[in-house]
Amino acid sequence: QQPVQSPQAVILREGEDAVINCSSSKALYSVHWYRQKHGEAPVFLMILLKGGEQMRHEKISASFNEKKQQSSLYLTASQLSYSGTYFCGTAQGGSEKLVFGKGTKLTVNP
Amino acid sequence: DTAVSQTPKYLVTQMGNDKSIKCEQNLGHDTMYWYKQDSKKFLKIMFSYNNKELIINETVPNRFSPKSPDKAHLNLHINSLELGDSAVYFCASSQGIRRTSGNTIYFGEGSWLTVV
Numbered sequence: 336q337q338p339v340q341s342p343q344a345v346i347l348r349e350g351e352d353a354v355i356n357c358s359s360s361k362a363l364y365s366v367h368w369y370r371q372k373h374g375e376a377p378v379f380l381m382i383l384l385k386g387g388e389q390m391r392h393e394k395i396s397a398s399f400n401e402k403k404q405q406s407s408l409y410l411t412a413s414q415l416s417y418s419g420t421y422f423c424g425t426a427q428g429g430s431e432k433l434v435f436g437k438g439t440k441l442t443v444n445p
Numbered sequence: 446d447t448a449v450s451q452t453p454k455y456l457v458t459q460m461g462n463d464k465s466i467k468c469e470q471n472l473g474h475d476t477m478y479w480y481k482q483d484s485k486k487f488l489k490i491m492f493s494y495n496n497k498e499l500i501i502n503e504t505v506p507n508r509f510s511p512k513s514p515d516k517a518h519l520n521l522h523i524n525s526l527e528l529g530d531s532a533v534y535f536c537a538s539s540q541g542i543r544r545t546s547g548n549t550i551y552f553g554e555g556s557w558l559t560v561v
Contacts, residue, residue: 367550376535376552377488420486424550432501433550435488 336361338425340436347413347443355439357423358405366399366406367424367433370417377422380408410441418443448472449553451536457559458526465522466556468536476500477519478537478550479511488535494519495542526560533557 338359345353357366365384369377381390383399383406390397395417399406406425410417420440424433451468458464470477478501479491493501494513508524519536536553 371486376554379549379551382549422488432490432493434490438486438488 337434338423338436340421340423340439342439343437344440345442347441349415349443349445350412351443353410353413353441355408355410355421355423355441356405357407357425357436358403359425361404363399363401363404363406363425365426366397367426368397368406368408369422369424369435370419371422371438372419380421413441413443415443415445417441449536449538449551451534451553451556453556454554455557455559457561460526460528460560462526463522463524464526464558465520466534466536466558467518467520468553469518470536470538470551470553471517472538472540472551474538474540474551475516476539476542476548477513477516478539479519479521480535480537480552482533482535482555484532492519492521493542500542523558526558528560531558531560 338357341356367382368380371377381392394411396409420438422435422438424435449470476495478493482488491505492511496516497513510522513519533555535555537550539548539550541548
Protein backbone atom coordinates (compact mmCIF):
# COMPACT_ATOMS: atom_id res chain seq x y z
CA GLN A 336 0.00 0.00 0.00
CA GLN A 337 1.59 3.22 -1.18
CA PRO A 338 1.86 5.99 1.43
CA VAL A 339 0.26 9.31 0.57
CA GLN A 340 2.41 12.41 0.56
CA SER A 341 1.21 15.98 0.76
CA PRO A 342 1.58 18.50 -0.64
CA GLN A 343 2.59 17.37 -4.12
CA ALA A 344 4.69 20.48 -4.63
CA VAL A 345 5.96 23.41 -2.58
CA ILE A 346 7.65 26.62 -3.66
CA LEU A 347 9.57 28.55 -1.04
CA ARG A 348 11.82 31.54 -0.77
CA GLU A 349 15.17 30.96 0.87
CA GLY A 350 14.80 31.07 4.65
CA GLU A 351 11.16 29.98 4.73
CA ASP A 352 9.87 26.83 6.41
CA ALA A 353 7.93 23.90 5.00
CA VAL A 354 6.27 20.72 6.21
CA ILE A 355 5.86 17.57 4.14
CA ASN A 356 3.47 14.90 5.33
CA CYS A 357 3.40 11.17 4.74
CA SER A 358 0.48 9.00 5.81
CA SER A 359 -0.51 5.39 5.49
CA SER A 360 -3.72 3.42 5.89
CA LYS A 361 -1.76 0.53 7.39
CA ALA A 362 0.26 0.24 10.58
CA LEU A 363 3.79 1.49 10.06
CA TYR A 364 6.96 0.02 11.49
CA SER A 365 9.37 2.54 10.09
CA VAL A 366 9.44 5.62 7.87
CA HIS A 367 12.40 6.51 5.69
CA TRP A 368 12.91 9.95 4.13
CA TYR A 369 14.92 10.50 0.95
CA ARG A 370 15.69 13.51 -1.20
CA GLN A 371 16.27 13.24 -4.93
CA LYS A 372 17.72 16.05 -7.00
CA HIS A 373 16.99 16.21 -10.70
CA GLY A 374 18.94 13.58 -12.62
CA GLU A 375 20.42 12.04 -9.48
CA ALA A 376 19.80 9.09 -7.20
CA PRO A 377 17.62 9.35 -4.09
CA VAL A 378 19.76 10.14 -1.07
CA PHE A 379 18.92 8.98 2.44
CA LEU A 380 18.01 11.73 4.92
CA MET A 381 16.74 9.95 7.99
CA ILE A 382 14.78 7.05 9.34
CA LEU A 383 12.14 6.95 12.04
CA LEU A 384 11.43 3.74 13.86
CA LYS A 385 8.40 2.72 15.83
CA GLY A 386 8.90 3.92 19.37
CA GLY A 387 11.96 5.92 18.36
CA GLU A 388 12.90 9.54 18.80
CA GLN A 389 12.34 12.45 16.50
CA MET A 390 15.26 12.63 14.07
CA ARG A 391 17.22 15.53 12.67
CA HIS A 392 19.52 16.08 9.68
CA GLU A 393 21.03 19.56 9.68
CA LYS A 394 17.99 21.89 9.76
CA ILE A 395 15.65 19.15 8.63
CA SER A 396 13.78 17.17 11.24
CA ALA A 397 11.06 14.56 11.17
CA SER A 398 8.48 13.08 13.47
CA PHE A 399 6.59 9.80 13.46
CA ASN A 400 3.12 9.46 14.93
CA GLU A 401 2.52 5.73 15.17
CA LYS A 402 -1.10 6.04 16.26
CA LYS A 403 -1.99 8.25 13.32
CA GLN A 404 0.24 6.21 10.99
CA GLN A 405 1.92 9.28 9.66
CA SER A 406 5.22 11.09 9.54
CA SER A 407 6.08 14.72 8.91
CA LEU A 408 9.29 16.23 7.56
CA TYR A 409 10.07 19.74 8.79
CA LEU A 410 12.40 21.94 6.77
CA THR A 411 13.33 25.10 8.65
CA ALA A 412 15.15 28.14 7.27
CA SER A 413 15.27 26.48 3.86
CA GLN A 414 18.38 26.76 1.72
CA LEU A 415 18.72 26.62 -2.05
CA SER A 416 20.31 23.19 -1.67
CA TYR A 417 17.07 21.83 -0.20
CA SER A 418 15.44 21.88 -3.63
CA GLY A 419 14.52 18.45 -4.91
CA THR A 420 11.86 15.80 -4.62
CA TYR A 421 11.31 14.33 -1.18
CA PHE A 422 10.12 10.75 -0.87
CA CYS A 423 8.89 8.93 2.17
CA GLY A 424 9.24 5.18 2.22
CA THR A 425 7.26 3.10 4.63
CA ALA A 426 7.62 -0.42 5.98
CA GLN A 427 4.18 -1.72 6.76
CA GLY A 428 2.76 -4.47 8.90
CA GLY A 429 5.68 -6.87 9.08
CA SER A 430 6.62 -6.58 5.43
CA GLU A 431 10.28 -5.95 4.74
CA LYS A 432 9.39 -4.14 1.55
CA LEU A 433 9.91 -0.37 1.53
CA VAL A 434 7.12 1.31 -0.39
CA PHE A 435 7.67 4.89 -1.54
CA GLY A 436 5.15 7.69 -1.84
CA LYS A 437 4.79 9.68 -5.03
CA GLY A 438 7.10 12.39 -3.80
CA THR A 439 6.86 16.08 -2.94
CA LYS A 440 8.70 18.49 -5.21
CA LEU A 441 10.30 21.28 -3.21
CA THR A 442 11.64 24.36 -4.97
CA VAL A 443 13.59 26.94 -3.00
CA ASN A 444 14.08 30.25 -4.77
CA PRO A 445 16.54 33.02 -3.83
CA ASP B 446 34.99 4.66 -4.46
CA THR B 447 31.34 4.69 -5.52
CA ALA B 448 29.37 2.61 -3.03
CA VAL B 449 26.72 1.31 -5.44
CA SER B 450 27.72 1.48 -9.08
CA GLN B 451 25.70 0.49 -12.09
CA THR B 452 26.42 0.36 -15.80
CA PRO B 453 25.54 1.59 -18.28
CA LYS B 454 24.30 5.00 -17.15
CA TYR B 455 22.50 5.65 -20.43
CA LEU B 456 21.07 3.11 -22.79
CA VAL B 457 19.08 3.74 -25.95
CA THR B 458 17.83 0.66 -27.74
CA GLN B 459 15.19 -0.51 -30.14
CA MET B 460 12.02 -2.38 -29.30
CA GLY B 461 12.49 -6.10 -29.24
CA ASN B 462 16.13 -6.02 -28.20
CA ASP B 463 17.55 -7.70 -25.12
CA LYS B 464 19.70 -5.66 -22.74
CA SER B 465 21.40 -5.98 -19.38
CA ILE B 466 22.22 -3.55 -16.60
CA LYS B 467 24.96 -4.47 -14.16
CA CYS B 468 25.25 -3.43 -10.54
CA GLU B 469 27.95 -3.80 -7.94
CA GLN B 470 28.17 -2.61 -4.34
CA ASN B 471 31.32 -2.36 -2.24
CA LEU B 472 29.58 -1.68 1.05
CA GLY B 473 29.61 -5.29 2.21
CA HIS B 474 25.81 -5.30 2.30
CA ASP B 475 23.78 -8.49 2.25
CA THR B 476 20.74 -7.17 0.41
CA MET B 477 20.42 -5.68 -3.06
CA TYR B 478 17.47 -4.27 -4.98
CA TRP B 479 16.25 -3.11 -8.33
CA TYR B 480 13.87 -0.15 -8.38
CA LYS B 481 12.16 1.38 -11.39
CA GLN B 482 11.36 5.09 -11.60
CA ASP B 483 8.96 6.05 -14.35
CA SER B 484 8.38 9.39 -16.03
CA LYS B 485 6.08 10.45 -13.18
CA LYS B 486 8.93 9.86 -10.71
CA PHE B 487 7.13 6.94 -9.07
CA LEU B 488 9.83 4.80 -7.41
CA LYS B 489 8.74 1.17 -7.37
CA ILE B 490 10.58 -1.88 -6.14
CA MET B 491 11.02 -4.70 -8.65
CA PHE B 492 13.26 -7.26 -6.99
CA SER B 493 15.27 -7.82 -3.86
CA TYR B 494 18.00 -10.36 -3.13
CA ASN B 495 19.40 -11.24 0.25
CA ASN B 496 22.65 -13.21 0.20
CA LYS B 497 21.97 -14.19 -3.42
CA GLU B 498 18.46 -15.42 -2.60
CA LEU B 499 15.44 -13.78 -4.21
CA ILE B 500 13.20 -12.44 -1.44
CA ILE B 501 11.03 -9.85 -3.15
CA ASN B 502 9.62 -10.33 -6.61
CA GLU B 503 6.99 -7.76 -7.44
CA THR B 504 4.50 -8.07 -10.24
CA VAL B 505 7.05 -7.63 -12.98
CA PRO B 506 6.80 -9.13 -16.49
CA ASN B 507 8.77 -12.33 -17.02
CA ARG B 508 10.88 -10.45 -19.53
CA PHE B 509 12.74 -9.02 -16.54
CA SER B 510 15.16 -11.45 -14.94
CA PRO B 511 17.52 -10.54 -12.12
CA LYS B 512 20.67 -12.52 -11.42
CA SER B 513 22.90 -12.35 -8.39
CA PRO B 514 26.20 -14.18 -8.91
CA ASP B 515 27.35 -13.14 -5.44
CA LYS B 516 26.05 -10.82 -2.75
CA ALA B 517 28.01 -7.86 -4.13
CA HIS B 518 26.46 -8.06 -7.58
CA LEU B 519 22.93 -7.91 -8.90
CA ASN B 520 22.33 -7.71 -12.63
CA LEU B 521 19.08 -7.08 -14.47
CA HIS B 522 18.41 -8.64 -17.84
CA ILE B 523 15.47 -7.48 -19.93
CA ASN B 524 14.23 -9.45 -22.92
CA SER B 525 12.13 -8.20 -25.81
CA LEU B 526 12.20 -4.58 -24.72
CA GLU B 527 8.98 -2.57 -25.06
CA LEU B 528 8.37 1.18 -25.23
CA GLY B 529 6.85 1.08 -21.74
CA ASP B 530 10.11 -0.21 -20.30
CA SER B 531 11.63 3.24 -20.77
CA ALA B 532 12.48 4.46 -17.28
CA VAL B 533 15.32 4.98 -14.87
CA TYR B 534 16.41 1.77 -13.17
CA PHE B 535 18.07 2.14 -9.80
CA CYS B 536 20.14 -0.52 -8.15
CA ALA B 537 20.34 -0.27 -4.37
CA SER B 538 21.69 -2.10 -1.36
CA SER B 539 21.21 -2.30 2.40
CA GLN B 540 22.87 -4.09 5.29
CA GLY B 541 19.88 -6.33 5.87
CA ILE B 542 16.28 -6.71 4.97
CA ARG B 543 14.66 -5.78 8.23
CA ARG B 544 13.08 -2.35 7.75
CA THR B 545 12.08 -2.35 11.40
CA SER B 546 15.74 -2.34 12.38
CA GLY B 547 16.35 0.75 10.35
CA ASN B 548 18.42 -0.70 7.54
CA THR B 549 19.09 2.20 5.21
CA ILE B 550 18.87 1.70 1.48
CA TYR B 551 21.68 3.19 -0.60
CA PHE B 552 20.94 3.86 -4.25
CA GLY B 553 23.18 3.72 -7.27
CA GLU B 554 23.25 6.61 -9.75
CA GLY B 555 20.63 5.05 -12.00
CA SER B 556 20.53 3.71 -15.54
CA TRP B 557 18.45 5.73 -17.99
CA LEU B 558 16.85 3.30 -20.41
CA THR B 559 15.12 4.62 -23.51
CA VAL B 560 13.37 2.20 -25.83
CA VAL B 561 12.65 3.53 -29.31
